[in-house]
Amino acid sequence: MPAVLSWLSRALNPWGALRIERQTTALYMALATDAVEMAVDRLGQYRSAACDLADLFDDGMLASHIADKLTCSEAESLADFFRAVDHPHVADLWLECHAEGDDDEDDLHYQGERSELALVA
Template sequence: MRAFKRLDAIFTTTKSLLSRTSTVWSRLSPVLNPWGALRAEREATRTLLALATEIVEEVADEITRLRDAGCDLATLFNDGMLADHIAEGLTCSEVEELAAFFRAIDHPSVADLWLECHANGDDEGDMHYQGERSDLALVA
């Protein structure tokens, strides 16, 4: 215990001498008091982890909101009459992007519906052209 008291006296004396030159003290402080430097590092880490947690929670909430909006859109677009009227007017690349979106939000049936309705209006040589189909094939 006496050794700690002697070290404390030396530390206090050294600190008072070095307090006049703050740059020297800022460099020597971690060496003379390593526990203080570790404490400061631990506090900085705790603060950064709290900030990272907040950011992750906000991003997760935003992803949930966007996913819900995508599902609402898929529900709206899951209408054969709507797809039949609009899909033929879209280009192949446009309907492919729309289908990719619906597949990305786990609605492949809506994607297939729009691709099928688009294919009905494609001409020979187009990406989705399925050839001439008989009336029996259309009914099935």
């Protein structure tokens, strides 16, 4: 019986149905706005943390002591991170310091002379 009354109420008062639809839309828009504001706040926190990390890693002495101990893929991943957060100078610093420690011709960042065998491969 309540379903019949609901249908009858909507049939007799179409403005009431439109009002409910408008209220529902306003509620959904408010929830979406809250979600976007939360995401913006969280992204701001991530950006701030990434900048703090970049400031910490923007140290030539630190990079020269640590970067040569990283594998090429680790150094590349670190550089990719710093490039993604708009700190390419930090990425370049770490890759440069990493390359100084690459002494194997097969390493990605090796900067020394290559033998004929390595050039053929």
